[in-house]
Amino acid sequence: MQTITLEEAQARLLEVVHCVMSEKVELLRSIDRILAEDVYAHVSQPPFERSAMDGYAVRSEDIRTVSRSNPVCLKVIDRVCAGEVTDKSVHAGEAIRIMTGAMIPEGADCVVKQEDTDYGQEQVKIYVSLAQKMNCCPAGEDFHQGDCLGWEGEKVDAYMMASMASGGIDSVPVRRKVRAAVITTGEELMPHGQPLLPGKIYNANLAYLTGRLLQLDCNLTEGIFVGDDADKITAAVEKCAEEADVILTTGGVSVGVKDLLPEIMKKLGADILFHGIDLKPGMPTMASLYAGKPVISLSGNPFSASAVFELLMQPLLQKMTGSQQTFLVKKEADIAYDYPGNKGNRRVLKAYDDGHAVHITKGQHNAQMRQGIGTNCLVDMPAGTGPLKAGDKVHIWRL
Numbered sequence: 001m002q003t004i005t006l007e008e009a010q011a012r013l014l015e016v017v018h019c020v021m022s023e024k025v026e027l028l029r030s031i032d033r034i035l036a037e038d039v040y041a042h043v044s045q046p047p048f049e050r051s052a053m054d055g056y057a058v059r060s061e062d063i064r065t066v067s068r069s070n071p072v073c074l075k076v077i078d079r080v081c082a083g084e085v086t087d088k089s090v091h092a093g094e095a096i097r098i099m100t101g102a103m104i105p106e107g108a109d110c111v112v113k114q115e116d117t118d119y120g121q122e123q124v125k126i127y128v129s130l131a132q133k134m135n136c137c138p139a140g141e142d143f144h145q146g147d148c149l150g151w152e153g154e155k156v157d158a159y160m161m162a163s164m165a166s167g168g169i170d171s172v173p174v175r176r177k178v179r180a181a182v183i184t185t186g187e188e189l190m191p192h193g194q195p196l197l198p199g200k201i202y203n204a205n206l207a208y209l210t211g212r213l214l215q216l217d218c219n220l221t222e223g224i225f226v227g228d229d230a231d232k233i234t235a236a237v238e239k240c241a242e243e244a245d246v247i248l249t250t251g252g253v254s255v256g257v258k259d260l261l262p263e264i265m266k267k268l269g270a271d272i273l274f275h276g277i278d279l280k281p282g283m284p285t286m287a288s289l290y291a292g293k294p295v296i297s298l299s300g301n302p303f304s305a306s307a308v309f310e311l312l313m314q315p316l317l318q319k320m321t322g323s324q325q326t327f328l329v330k331k332e333a334d335i336a337y338d339y340p341g342n343k344g345n346r347r348v349l350k351a352y353d354d355g356h357a358v359h360i361t362k363g364q365h366n367a368q369m370r371q372g373i374g375t376n377c378l379v380d381m382p383a384g385t386g387p388l389k390a391g392d393k394v395h396i397w398r399l
């Protein structure tokens with residue numbers, strides 16, 4: 001097996017994938033989707049100058065010399081609530097009763113909040129003097145028509161959704177979700193809900209991959225169980241390639257008598273991108289391109305499959321969705337406790353980053369998943385790393 005580095009494996013896969021097509025979704029369904037193009041406001045927010053207070057719209061000129069001991073009395077000529085408009089204008093000596101959110105009437109240039117008046121209905125006494133524009137929100141206070149509210153490649157968050165709603169956007173151009181198919185191979189696998197037979201196990205890989213693909217906002221087109229029969233595996237790959245953008249397989253990539261995937265993919269005429277990564281676990285991982293679709297063949301051991309899934313699939317999804325966000329963030333962190341060195345191959349370890357330090361869990365064997373519960377990162381432990389002391393720096397990938 002000719003192994004390559006993880007980075008080379010990532011690069012070979014990235015080279016063969018493209019961004020998925022775009023689609024329009026209803027605004028209220030656009031949360032967490034990735035924008036396929038820039039989105040511009042159709043209208044300003046607010047679209048008109050409006051009152052920030054319940055009170056009286058007046059001319060600042062009319063109340064210039066006013067104080068509590070020297071109030072002025074204005075004639076109330078109309079009332080306007082949010083959502084209404086008045087056709088009256090405020091002239092000298094006049095006021096219009098106004099509620100928060102209502103359009104400032106013509107002639108008025110400020111709003112006296114009602115607490116600074118006698119609440120008069122036909123005549124109102126004003127007790128304060130205000131400058132122009134006081135208690136008025138200008139049109140476009142939040143944004144103007146034509147302003148950009150979302151950029152291509154950005155993920156829609158709730159602030160963006162609210163801004164797009166205010167800006168009059170009702171359908172949003174987003175990348176369609178990446179369609180992923182999972183094929184789990186192995187005669188030993190049994191579906192849940194059936195009593196376990198001798199020599200058999202339940203399917204952990206399908207569960208992990210399904211969970212993560214959904215968390216990563218993919219559409220799962222297939223979740224297949226297939227034994228170790230070459231014809232059935234071949235048929236499963238062919239079927240998945242019809243709909244999916246990317247296919248994941250688990251098991252059957254090593255050197256055992258039933259490790260059939262390499263042969264099957266070659267027979268299908270797939271281009272083998274690599275077979276073997278210089279990494280533990282996950283060494284026998286293979287990737288190929290079949291019918292224009294990347295096929296990532298993970299090893300069967302659940303932690304091998306899960307770790308390599310994260311390291312290969314996340315950058316792939318970033319490219320396929322055109323996301324500006326880095327999916328697989330690598331950063332330096334302090335290790336919380338002493339940890340033995342690594343004399344063998346480069347290793348990946350599951351761990352929990354509490355924001356201050358990284359706790360490497362027990363149970364790092366390639367079949368152990370329970371100790372991964374609640375973890376949030378993988379530690380990159382290069383070959384030849386010496387024994388680590390608490391506080392030493394390591395590199396982690398945040399998941």
Ligand SMILES: Nc1nc2c(c(=O)[nH]1)N[C@H]1C(S)=C(S)[C@@H](COP(=O)(O)OP(=O)(O)OC[C@H]3O[C@@H](n4cnc5c(N)ncnc54)[C@H](O)[C@@H]3O)O[C@H]1N2
Binds near residue numbers: 206253255
């Ligand atoms: N002679 C050698 N034997 C093995 C080598 C080797 O270099 N020489 N490598 C070992 C390593 S490391 C790994 S990893 C595995 C990889 O084997 P495969 O990818 O072909 O996987 P399988 O043999 O099908 O399964 C391995 C292991 O995982 C269990 N498994 C498989 N699928 C699932 C699933 N969906 N859910 C839960 N568990 C699963 C399976 O029962 C095996 O125990 O090869 C080593 N052998």
Ligand code: MOO
Binds near residue numbers: 279280299301304
């Ligand atoms: O390389 Mo295996 O993939 O250790 O788990």
